[in-house]
Amino acid sequence: MSGTSEGPAPAADLVGPAVTESHAHPPAGMSAPAPPVGVHQLAPPASPPLPFSPGPAQSVAAGAAFAVAPLAMAVVDREGLVATANETLGSLLGTGADGLVGKVAADLVDLSSDARIAHAYHEVLHGRQARLRCTRRLKHPDGHSLWVHVTVTPLPTAEQPVLLSVADISSHRELQSRLRHLQMHDPMTRLPNRTLFFERLSAALEAEAYEESGTGRIGLCYLDLDGFKAVNDTLGHRVGDRLLAAVAERLKRCADEAGRARPTTPLVARLGGDEFALLVEDSTGTDQLAELAESVLSALQTPFDLSGQRLSVSASIGVVERHAAGTTATGLMQAADTTLYWAKADGKARWTLFDPERNAHRMTRQALSSGLRPAIERGEFALEYQPLVGLEDGRVRGVEALVRWHHPQFGTLTPNRFIGLAEEDGSIVQLGRWVLATACRQARRWQLERPSEPPIFVSVNVAVRQVWDSDLVADVAQTLAETELAPHLLQLELTESAVMGSAGRPLQVLQALSDMGVRIAIDDFGTGYSNLAYLSRLPVSALKLDGSFVRGFQYEGTNAHPNPADEVVVEAMIQLAHRLGLTVTAECVETSAQASRLRRIGCDTGQGWLYSRPVPPDRISALVDAEACRPT
Ligand code: C2E
Numbered sequence: 001m002s003g004t005s006e007g008p009a010p011a012a013d014l015v016g017p018a019v020t021e022s023h024a025h026p027p028a029g030m031s032a033p034a035p036p037v038g039v040h041q042l043a044p045p046a047s048p049p050l051p052f053s054p055g056p057a058q059s060v061a062a063g064a065a066f067a068v069a070p071l072a073m074a075v076v077d078r079e080g081l082v083a084t085a086n087e088t089l090g091s092l093l094g095t096g097a098d099g100l101v102g103k104v105a106a107d108l109v110d111l112s113s114d115a116r117i118a119h120a121y122h123e124v125l126h127g128r129q130a131r132l133r134c135t136r137r138l139k140h141p142d143g144h145s146l147w148v149h150v151t152v153t154p155l156p157t158a159e160q161p162v163l164l165s166v167a168d169i170s171s172h173r174e175l176q177s178r179l180r181h182l183q184m185h186d187p188m189t190r191l192p193n194r195t196l197f198f199e200r201l202s203a204a205l206e207a208e209a210y211e212e213s214g215t216g217r218i219g220l221c222y223l224d225l226d227g228f229k230a231v232n233d234t235l236g237h238r239v240g241d242r243l244l245a246a247v248a249e250r251l252k253r254c255a256d257e258a259g260r261a262r263p264t265t266p267l268v269a270r271l272g273g274d275e276f277a278l279l280v281e282d283s284t285g286t287d288q289l290a291e292l293a294e295s296v297l298s299a300l301q302t303p304f305d306l307s308g309q310r311l312s313v314s315a316s317i318g319v320v321e322r323h324a325a326g327t328t329a330t331g332l333m334q335a336a337d338t339t340l341y342w343a344k345a346d347g348k349a350r351w352t353l354f355d356p357e358r359n360a361h362r363m364t365r366q367a368l369s370s371g372l373r374p375a376i377e378r379g380e381f382a383l384e385y386q387p388l389v390g391l392e393d394g395r396v397r398g399v400e401a402l403v404r405w406h407h408p409q410f411g412t413l414t415p416n417r418f419i420g421l422a423e424e425d426g427s428i429v430q431l432g433r434w435v436l437a438t439a440c441r442q443a444r445r446w447q448l449e450r451p452s453e454p455p456i457f458v459s460v461n462v463a464v465r466q467v468w469d470s471d472l473v474a475d476v477a478q479t480l481a482e483t484e485l486a487p488h489l490l491q492l493e494l495t496e497s498a499v500m501g502s503a504g505r506p507l508q509v510l511q512a513l514s515d516m517g518v519r520i521a522i523d524d525f526g527t528g529y530s531n532l533a534y535l536s537r538l539p540v541s542a543l544k545l546d547g548s549f550v551r552g553f554q555y556e557g558t559n560a561h562p563n564p565a566d567e568v569v570v571e572a573m574i575q576l577a578h579r580l581g582l583t584v585t586a587e588c589v590e591t592s593a594q595a596s597r598l599r600r601i602g603c604d605t606g607q608g609w610l611y612s613r614p615v616p617p618d619r620i621s622a623l624v625d626a627e628a629c630r631p632t
């Protein structure tokens with residue numbers, strides 16, 4: 001209880017550090033240090049007034065001064081018994097001066113209950129320490145308690161008694177605690193404020209983590225009113241303030257109710273604005289927290305009557321419950337904040353429990369997103385290539401470049417994990433440039449390695465944002481110039497949605513690229529509008545049929561018959577594409593049955609696991625070399 005204003009403290013509580021001064025003044029018999037050189041030597045200070053001075057006249061005067069001094073004092077002999085005490089001390093302790101003579105001084109002012117203080121007192125009594133000062137809380141015989149400052153100083157006499165002086169600091173303490181209360185409470189709702197909440201939370205975490213008596217767990221309901229801003233904006237701040245005070249009142253009631261059957265009552269605090277927290281120390285588990293959150297939601301359901309205004313509000317609550325050991329106040333609050341955000345996002349007027357998996361996903365997304373740009377600079381990305389194979393002759397015509405992120409923490413990540421994030425934050429432009437340059441350089445290398453073979457083209461995926469936010473035409477032109485790759489050996493893959501409805505910029509970009517001799521392919525064709533007539537008006541030269549079409553052919557190994565409709569649709573699509581001058585590649589060809597059906601209906605190339613998974617560039621070299629040795 002030391003240092004808090006909450007609840008009564010036991011009479012013998014030590015408040016603040018016990019101040020024990022060992023060297024402030026040399027004890028009797030010890031020599032004072034020499035004054036610093038060059039300092040004017042003052043006359044030795046007058047001796048303090050002593051109750052027992054040598055001369056009889058002085059002795060009488062000193063004794064009288066001692067008796068009437070406004071500071072409460074007693075002379076204590078070396079045995080620790082009161083030799084004499086003045087009236088001020090007598091009345092302070094409620095016994096009268098005479099009643100104190102012969103009493104054990106340490107008991108009167110509580111110098112024995114604390115081992116540190118008892119030891120220091122003993123040292124002063126025996127002349128081994130210069131002074132003891134400490135603050136004690138005493139109980140007056142009439143029942144009230146008082147705070148005192150106790151000082152014990154040796155007296156320079158032959159018997160070496162000590163002077164005990166006691167200053168009443170109760171009113172000072174009272175003022176201090178009132179000030180503290182003001183500092184620690186919110187004036188509007190009278191609830192503990194953010195400062196006190198964090199003080200209590202930190203103390204609770206420490207206690208729960210190290211004391212074996214409790215449950216070792218802690219729980220928190222972090223609450224935010226839904227649409228409070230609208231109340232403030234439409235009805236004014238005064239109504240808003242009254243609503244907050246009324247909400248605080250209901251929260252207090254919920255906490256009191258929850259605390260009725262348990263050893264501790266949850267602490268309700270206002271963290272600021274319309275945010276409140278209910279802290280459950282010694283929590284017994286998520287059920288307890290869920291029950292509390294539920295009771296808060298239902299308590300807020302009854303409309304508020306604010307001087308004639310009827311107001312309905314709801315709240316969202318983030319609930320976190322966990323082991324105190326290893327939990328920090330910041331960690332707990334972050335989790336609560338995230339959970340509250342989920343409660344809001346999931347539709348408000350509800351409580352949501354912290355979910356480590358959902359959080360890990362969020363953290364991973366965040367970590368990936370913030371790590372993208374530096375990862376490009378650190379060279380953590382690599383390209384794999386997957387062959388596009390002629391269905392008629394089984395030869396590799398080209399390869400698709402597929403990016404991978406060798407993440408130092410999460411391992412190798414496929415593009416589905418980060419391309420979306422890179423598009424969101426714009427880093428796709430930088431990453432896309434790197435992919436383009438790397439793929440073109442590689443394609444040129446393969447070509448130079450096999451000058452007598454027909455060269456293979458490289459197909460590079462392009463995100464919509466690259467078309468809008470960067471000068472794709474200039475980037476491509478520069479890359480082709482630098483790598484000396486012929487434009488017709490580069491194919492750019494864009495999705496249908498990226499090019500559909502494209503008037504203006506995307507169309508100009510496609511036209512410029514096509515004019516340069518670069519091939520444009522529509523990726524994942526069939527998942528979007530599938531408007532071939534429209535596509536034919538764009539400078540597109542290839543379609544990549546989405547994997548879902550080929551999957552419709554998958555009947556091998558089962559007794560089921562192929563769905564003829566699928567085949568008819570795909571066949572018609574291929575024929576139409578050919579009439580429009582487009583070549584067709586089928587994605588996700590996994591079986592030879594699929595390959596032969598695709599060949600039969602006229603598809604030009606296939607890409608899929610049947611031929612090869614995406615592989616590093618040297619494996620493509622090996623594949624092409626093996627093919628070159630194969631008799632045709
Ligand atoms: P996509 O362009 O449609 O690429 C084909 C995806 O299908 C690849 O996934 C590939 O590994 C996978 N795949 C290939 N054959 C088969 C098969 O037989 N069966 C099945 N089930 N899947 C197969 P990956 O590498 O995970 O790439 C996913 C998507 O990420 C790509 O789809 C593409 O849209 C995007 N992407 C990849 N690299 C880049 C890039 O450099 N830039 C941009 N903007 N997007 C990229």
Ligand code: MG
Binds near residue numbers: 493
């Ligand atoms: Mg692709």
Ligand code: MG
Binds near residue numbers: 523
């Ligand atoms: Mg695709």
